Amino acid sequence: QIQLxxxxxxxxxxxxxxxxxxxxxxxxxxxxxMHWVKQAPGKGLKWMGWINTYTGKxxxxxxxxxxxxxxxxxxxxxxxxxxxNLKNEDTATYFCARYRTGTTVANWFAYWGQGTLVTVxx
Amino acid sequence: xxxxxxSPSYLAASxxxxxxxxxxxxxxxxxxxxxxxxxxxxxxxxxxxxxxxxxxxxxxxxxxxxxxTDFTLTIRSLEFEDFAVYYCQQYNEYPLTFGSGTKxxxx
Numbered sequence: 001q002i003q004l005x006x007x008x009x010x011x012x013x014x015x016x017x018x019x020x021x022x023x024x025x026x027x028x029x030x031x032x033x034m035h036w037v038k039q040a041p042g043k044g045l046k047w048m049g050w051i052n053t054y055t056g057k058x059x060x061x062x063x064x065x066x067x068x069x070x071x072x073x074x075x076x077x078x079x080x081x082x083x084x085n086l087k088n089e090d091t092a093t094y095f096c097a098r099y100r101t102g103t104t105v106a107n108w109f110a111y112w113g114q115g116t117l118v119t120v121x122x
Numbered sequence: 123x124x125x126x127x128x129s130p131s132y133l134a135a136s137x138x139x140x141x142x143x144x145x146x147x148x149x150x151x152x153x154x155x156x157x158x159x160x161x162x163x164x165x166x167x168x169x170x171x172x173x174x175x176x177x178x179x180x181x182x183x184x185x186x187x188x189x190x191t192d193f194t195l196t197i198r199s200l201e202f203e204d205f206a207v208y209y210c211q212q213y214n215e216y217p218l219t220f221g222s223g224t225k226x227x228x229x
Contacts, residue, residue, distance in 0.1 A: 004165070035218075044128075045209055047218040061217045095166070106213040108156035110177075112165040 002026035004096050004113035011119045012086050019082040020116040021073075022096030029077035030054045031102045035109065036070065036081050037095040045095075051079060052104070086120045093117045124148055124212050128221025134229040140198045143224045145210035147191040154214035157186060157195045160207040160223070169208075170195065202228070 007021040022034065036048040049060040051070040058070040069082045083090055093115040100110035125148035135141045145155065153173035158166045168177045170186040173193060183198045197204055205228050210221040 044222040045211070045220040047220070097166075106154070106216050106218060108168060108171040108211065108213050109158075109166070110168055112167075114163070114165050 002098075002111050004098065004111055006094075006096060006113040006116045009117040009119070011121065013122055014086055014088060014120055016086050016120075017082060017084040018086060018118055019080055020094055020118065022079045022081075022113050024077045024079070024098070030074060032098050033102070033104055034070075034079040035097045035099075037097055037109075038064075038092045039095065039115070040089070040092040043092075048081075048094075050104075053079065083118070086118075088120050090118060091120045123217055124151060124215060124219050126210055126212055126219050126221040128210055128224060130224060131222060133224055133226045135200055135226065136229045137200050137202055139200050140196065141200065141226065142197075143195045143208055143210075143226075145193045145195070145221045147193070147212055147214075150191060151212045151214035153188055154212055155186075155188070155193050156211045156213065157184075158209045158211065159204075160209065166209075197226075200226075 003025045005023045010018050012018050030053045033050045035050040038046045038048055048064045051058045056072055067084045071080045095115045096113040097109040098111040099107040127146045129144050155173045157170040159169055160166050169180045169184055173188040174186040185196045187194045205226050208224045
């Protein structure tokens with residue numbers, strides 16, 4: 001069955017970097033884009049953008065341009081999210097998610113990772 | 123960006139009761155709306171897409187409806203497993219945007 005399994009929780013200091021991963025299984029990784037979604041503590045969900053898993057091209061939502069990088073390890077069916085120069089407001093749970101189909105047109109998420117909590121604290 | 127205004131943010135009900143959650147879009151999104159259920163320690167679960175189409179495996183006590191830019195998720199005859207947080211999401215255009223969530227708790 002289709003699964004998105006994310007890496008474990010991270011505790012970082014302000015100014016540090018973090019890289020979290022999302023390992024996909026149960027389907028052909030390069031056929032479906034991977035999206036990232038942020039959920040700050042006690043807050044709602046915020047779409048961060050997506051990466052074309054075939055070409056590797058990332059697309060970032062406006063609020064996530066600059067310190068956020070989407071990348072791939074396609075041979076390992078893994079998508080990564082790296083955040084540099086961490087700030088307190090980056091404390092959140094980050095989710096990877098996939099559409100039901102391989103479309104890049106806006107769509108709903110049929111599959112979600114379990115989330116990775118990143119805590120930024122001095 | 124399309125703003126999604128979800129209400130209420132908190133809802134208390136008893137098993138067997140029916141509840142409704144509202145999501146209002148700031149502009150027309152056709153029926154391009156999905157509803158998700160969030161539970162601790164579990165991956166978010168898609169319940170409904172296209173405003174009213176139940177995802178495979180979603181119990182029939184869940185239903186979705188639309189009136190213009192107003193969308194409603196209704197859960198009839200609440201069961202214990204339904205107490206969770208619910209989010210709406212528009213996918214009419216990028217950026218994708220979500221409602222602020224509704225926490226459904228046992229009264």
